[in-house]
Amino acid sequence: MLPAGDVRAVADLIQAHLRPGRPAPLPPEDARGVTQRPVQRWDGAALLPARDDDLAVEEPLEIRVSGDTVATTMRTPGHDRALAVGFLFAEGIIQSANDLGTLAHCGRLGEEGFGNVIEVTPAAGVLLDVERVSAARRGTLTTSACGVCGRRDVDDLLAVCPALPPGPALPPDAVARATGHLRQVQRNFARxxxxxxxxxxxxxxxxxxxxxxxxxxxxxxxxxxxxxLQGLVRGPRDTAPAPLTRQPAILAVSGRVSFEIIQKAAMARIPIVAGVSAASSLAVDLALRAGMTLATFVRNGRFNVYTGAERLLQV
Structure with a gap:
């Protein structure tokens, strides 16, 4: 189990789930996510004087497990613990929060600092299999564009992550509205x-x-x-008997839907993925074999559905 220091680091996210039916709060803003650089604008007739412009920060984050570097990813600083846990979960290294002992940000427990290293240690008696991350991936740089697209195939994933069962059945409007939530949280995008x-x-x-x-x-x-960290998803190999509450049903993403997005949703047992833009061919193939519903170009109340249309209720 996570110690008190790490529990406090995610307490703002957990609190909303103590009262069923209440929506989660938006994640707190992190000043590290936006910086400024001078820019000059060409207005079609003249080059205007320089002014400060807001830019998204991109920095490396090294993820270590028991001192072993598992991956280095280019990310926007902030919520690094959630990023590290999500990465380890998607790789099948952890199955639930119960596998975690401590999460230290540049050697510090509790609040995140301004460094770029996350050190994960397992809970007592838990052996984390970092060898699940391929040798080609470990210790190398994962870009912010698409991770390591194409290095793992559908068969490899389904060997450790069975296809999802049927359900839940939702009205199409639920999928059509899903991407609307993206606009509510895109505060840094707005800047x-x-x-x-x-x-x-x-x-x-x-x-x-x-x-x-x-x-x-x-x-x-x-x-x-x-x-x-909230206990709302568990990996396919987790044997905990307690039922999950408030299970995620839809993952909505801005931009295109790649193989890796479907892979991460499949590992989290999220049956429906809704994207604002197109899907890749391998994403469609994986969604089909994983028993998932994949909707793309979800905009203005309309979308395309490539797989899993049986989850959409016609009313």
Whole structure:
């Protein structure tokens, strides 16, 4: 279990779930996510004087497990613990928050500092299998664009992550409205135009987790990591008997839907993925075999559905 210092670090996210039916609060703003640089604008006739412009921050985060570097990803600083937990969960290294001992940010427990290293130690008696991360991936740089797209195939994922069962059945409007939640959380995007967002919703449309990041896959890792820390998702190999409450039903993402986005949703057992833009061919193939519903171009009350249309109730 997480110690008191780490519990406090995510207490603002957990508190909303102590009262069923209440939506989660938006994640607190982090000053590290936005910086300024001078810019000059060409207005079509003249080059205007320089002024300060808001930019999304992009910095590396090194994720270590028991001193071993597992990955380094280019991310927007802030909510690094959730990012590290979501990454380890998506890789199958952890199955639930019960696998975690401490999460130290540059050697400090509790509040995140201004460094770029997260050190994860397992709970007593838990052995975290970092070898699950391929040798080609470990210790190398994961970019903010698409992670390590294409290095793992569908068969590898389904070997450790069975296809999702049927359900839940939701009205199409629930999917159509999902991406609307993105606009509510894109505070840094409103300032910079340079970050992506991801949100998780339950079957009633309540917001469970929401995050921004310069990378799509990082935003999803932060969302999934927050869900793991709240006990709202567990991995396919977790044997805990306690039922989950307020399970996530929809993952909505800005931008396109790649293979990695579907992979992370499948590991978190989120059955529906809604994207503002297009999907890749491998994302569609994985969603089909994983028994998921994939909707794209979810805008203005309309969308395309490639797989899992049986989850959409026709009323």
């Amino acid at each position: 910079t135009g340079g970050v992506h967002a991801a949100v998780a919703l339950d079957a009633q449309g309540h917001l469970l987790s929401a995050h921004e990041d310069v990378g799509r896959h990082n935003a999803v890792d932060k969302v999934v990591g927050a869900l793991v």
